[in-house]
Amino acid sequence: MDKRVMIALMVIGGLLLAEQGWAQDKAPAVAAPVPAVPAAAQEPVPLEWVWGEVISIDAAGQSVVVRYLDYETDTEKEINLKADEKTKFSGINGFSDLKAQDTISVDYTVGQDGKNKALMITYERIEDIGEDMNLEAPVVSAPAPSPATEKKE
Numbered sequence: 001m002d003k004r005v006m007i008a009l010m011v012i013g014g015l016l017l018a019e020q021g022w023a024q025d026k027a028p029a030v031a032a033p034v035p036a037v038p039a040a041a042q043e044p045v046p047l048e049w050v051w052g053e054v055i056s057i058d059a060a061g062q063s064v065v066v067r068y069l070d071y072e073t074d075t076e077k078e079i080n081l082k083a084d085e086k087t088k089f090s091g092i093n094g095f096s097d098l099k100a101q102d103t104i105s106v107d108y109t110v111g112q113d114g115k116n117k118a119l120m121i122t123y124e125r126i127e128d129i130g131e132d133m134n135l136e137a138p139v140v141s142a143p144a145p146s147p148a149t150e151k152k153e
Contacts, residue, residue, distance in 0.1 A: 048116075050079055051105040051124070054098055062087075062095050064118075066104065081106055081118045091123030098123075 052068030055078060062083040070077045083095050092098065107120040
């Protein structure tokens with residue numbers, strides 16, 4: 001072979017080998033590690049809901065006890081719910097507007113400590129429930145007398 005061809009092949013081979021060496025020096029492109037998240041933070045907290053009558057209120061502790069019907073056991077139960085500064089209200093201005101015998105619905109979560117945290121408290125006016133559902137008292141009329149039951153004079 002010609003000397004020029006030999007030199008060209010050696011230069012090309014040298015460059016290829018040098019490129020391989022440079023490639024080994026470079027760190028492989030890997031995504032940054034994702035910080036470990038505790039298992040509890042990964043699982044969404046289920047949202048619970050209760051509808052019932054206010055039994056008692058602790059204004060200082062911002063907690064309320066609600067009596068409700070447990071549909072699974074068909075028995076009345078009571079639940080203690082705690083509000084905080086993030087709790088939202090509908091139908092009332094705030095926790096201080098609640099009173100015993102009010103009907104409320106509450107969206108809440110159960111914390112890891114077992115306490116019920118109220119997320120949204122909605123005041124329900126019983127009078128409005130029928131209006132919302134467009135319920136009206138049925139009109140009942142007396143049945144027309146049949147010919148067999150009419151008196152003959």
